[in-house]
Amino acid sequence: MSERSVEQWRRNWREGGMEGLKSKGPAKLPKLSDERFAVLEEELAKGPAAHGWEDQRWTLDRVRTLIGRQFHVSCSIAGVWRLLHRHGWSWQSPARRALERDGHAVELWKKDVWPQVEGQRRRSGPGSSSRTKPGSR
Secondary structure, eight states, X not given: OOHHHHHHHHXXXXXXXXXXXXXXXXXXXXXXXXXXXXXXXXXXXXXXXXXXXXXXXXXXXXXXXXXXXXXXXXXXXXXXXXXXXXXXXXXXXXXXXXXXXXXXXXXXXXXXIHHHHHXXXXXXXXXXXXXXXXXXX
């Protein structure tokens, strides 16, 4: 505890006794009021495509961008998470694979394209850490 906070505690005790030591609420007010958060929820319900994103995923970064555009308020990713969590939102992940997924195309890609992207693996065996003398140990 800093000297300043100890002095504040003593002053509160002298002036108000036990009542003076009770919490006065959060030290910082939330960035968005409940009314503004209701507006944010309406915008989120419209979906990311309505706000210029190609897919239908809300990420914390996108929500942060939307808050900045709508309310001219900047906040961190962690702040967006706390705001959403405080209002009962939670992260979601798909319960199943997309209906549009083409399993045959995925298998072909794994077989034909991925090996080219990945490149050839180095064979184990004697090597050298020297750039000038390959093969020496």
